[in-house]
Amino acid sequence: MRPKTQPRRRGLRITAWSLVTVLVMAAGLAGVVLWQNSYDLDEQRVTIRHGSHTLNAVLATPKDLRKPYGLVVYVHGDGPIDASHGDGYKPMWEANAKAGYASLSWDKPGVAGAPGNWLDQSMDDRADEAAAAIAWARARPDIDSDRIGLWGASQAGWVLPKIAAKTPVSFVIAVSPAINWLRQGRHHLLAELRADGASAARTKAAIAKSDTTRRLLARHAAFEEYVKATHGDTDGMTADRWGFISKNHTADATQDLRALRGIPVLLTLAGHDINVDTADTERVYRKVLAPGSALTVKHYPDGSHSMVDQSVEQSDVRITLTAIFSPRSLFVNGFLEDQRQFLKDLGRDGNGS
Structure with a gap:
């Protein structure tokens, strides 16, 4: 019987070693995921009072740096976004921390258990909310009240200048901001139709439907209409x-942008943005903020509206694997470093000196 048992034992040993190899590889991959999704900062959950409401927020602070810190206050784009944007903000928070800045962000009303409903808000409501958060931050001894600024993306383009008109801010980082609600909507519609290779008939029908919606909005029609x-x-x-x-379709940042004159502004624009007409945005920012202002414009030719590399964003597999194994690499090359450098160059007094 010995000649028959030896091959079976060898087979068991091979199976056992194969299992060990798989387990070691799995452990190694798990270690990589944990390492890549660990960030050099400290996070704490905080609650901010805003009138009769509360904001469920996260304050992310640098590790082992001298206090007080500067602060970047995050203003979300459209949609039901939580404080960390599903952890998508964390690479940016880390870049801020490397420049000596904390980051403050909160769950939109009705998101992640927060009270309220973000769809009930106007852009002015959102600006009031952020002003309350800034007032809360100014009262903290670990925050430098002279170095508090704003970060905002997309829809936040209508909110950022409103905040600056309500309370002093030291800088603004505007990521893919829109200027005019209706112009942005038409740009997005046509860009999507082109990307889909829509026929002339389909394009005509889509524009007609959009025009009908605009007419209904203009006369404050009910949803049933x-x-x-x-x-x-x-x-x-x-x-x-x-x-x-209905509350917000008349939003236009052109006049409000005057509140940003003299404030260091970093405007970041992507080359593959189908949501926002970046040429229009840059033209208006340059015109309103005027030559010689503290405006810095950064272009990312390979970036999408969310500043993710377009080649990554187009593949569900690539974006999922990148988010898991290398989340900092989701963003287009240079995006994180440019923000870190912008904050670092502001100087200790927060105004670029």
């Missing part, structure tokens, strides 16, 4: 979303 006018083809529009758009 919108449903009727579109014959039930609402593209996922809800009554709450219709109310949000």
Whole structure:
């Protein structure tokens, strides 16, 4: 019987070693994931009072740096976004920390258990919310009240200058900000149709539907009228979303941007932005903030609206694997470093000196 048992034992040893190898590789991959998703900063959950409301926030601070810190206050773009944007902000918070700045961000109302409903907000409501957060931060001994500024993306383009008009800020980082709500909507519609290779007939029909929506908004039509006018083809529009758009569709940052004159502004624009007309945004920022202002414009030709490398964003597999194994690499090359350098160059007094 010995000649028959030896091959079986060898097979068991091979299986055992194969299992060990798989387990070691799995442990190694888990270690890489944990390492790549660990950030050189400290986080604490904080609660901020805003009138009768509360903001559920996260304060991310540098490790082992002399206090008080400067502070970057985050203003979200559109959608139901939590404080860390699903951990997507953390590479930026780390870059801020390397420059000696803390980061403050909060769950939108109704998100992650926060009270309220973000779809009930106007852009002025959002600015009031951020001003309350800044007032809270100024009262903290670990925050340098002279070095508090704003970071905002996309829809935040309508909120950032409103905040600056309500309370002093030392700098602004504007990421893919829009200027005019209706112009942005039309730009986005046409860009998506081009990307889909839409026919002339489909494009004409989409524009006609968009024009109908605009007319309804202009006369403050109820959601039920919108449903009727579109014959039930609402593209996922809800009554709450219709109310949000009705409140905000006249938003235009052009005049509000005057509040940013003289303030260091970093404007970051992507080369593959189908949401925002970046040429229009840059033109208006340069015109309103005027030559010789403290405006710095950075272009990222390979970036998408979210400043993710477009080649990564186009692949579900690549974006998932990158988010898991190398989240800092999600952003287009130079994006994180440029923000870190911008903050570092502001100097201790926060105004570029």
